[in-house]
Amino acid sequence: MESESSSDQQRAELVQHIAQVQGRLRGFIRSLLIRPEDVDDLLQDVNQVLWEKADQYEPGTNFWAWASQIARFKVLNKRRAYGRNRFVFDDDFLAQLADVAEDRFAQLDDRRIALDHCLRSLPNAQRRLLDLRYFEEQSINEVASAAERSVASVTQTLYRIRGALRSCIEKRLTQTPETL
Numbered sequence: 001m002e003s004e005s006s007s008d009q010q011r012a013e014l015v016q017h018i019a020q021v022q023g024r025l026r027g028f029i030r031s032l033l034i035r036p037e038d039v040d041d042l043l044q045d046v047n048q049v050l051w052e053k054a055d056q057y058e059p060g061t062n063f064w065a066w067a068s069q070i071a072r073f074k075v076l077n078k079r080r081a082y083g084r085n086r087f088v089f090d091d092d093f094l095a096q097l098a099d100v101a102e103d104r105f106a107q108l109d110d111r112r113i114a115l116d117h118c119l120r121s122l123p124n125a126q127r128r129l130l131d132l133r134y135f136e137e138q139s140i141n142e143v144a145s146a147a148e149r150s151v152a153s154v155t156q157t158l159y160r161i162r163g164a165l166r167s168c169i170e171k172r173l174t175q176t177p178e179t180l
Helices: 003-031 036-052 061-082 091-120 124-135 139-147 151-174
Strands: none
Touching: 003 036, 003 061, 003 091, 036 061, 061 091, 091 151, 124 139, 124 151, 139 151
16 A cells, blocks of 8 residues: 555656646757747657656656656657758757757756745845736836835835845855755
């Protein structure tokens, strides 16, 4: 009975991992394909392979690295299916492009994690301004009204908060994992 619950937990974790990387996989695949109309079909194929090969994934390892390799192979196969179209890149160039895309998407993850940390360290009043402006998508006038402040004051405060976040993110990205 315990193996069933462990298996259920592993399946649930896999579903969570797959859901978390959908946007990155889509962007990764799109960056490597010639025809945008092929992206959704290929993403679905990649998801199917991820599910079918779930037993090959080692929990605790880098899921993105594993999933992006599967996506890379699917893209290579799709490229071969394009045939001899003179506008198709050769495999070496595509591999280089895939390496760059994979690194960029990994960097975006690091930046998102740093941003989450930096947002949590903001004072509540600053966080509230950001929430109103960017998460609730209110205009500067609406934010100023809600905060009972002038438009100029809110504009300047948001400018300073963005600068502080940018500095915080850059600082976190240059730190070694032990100092985080």
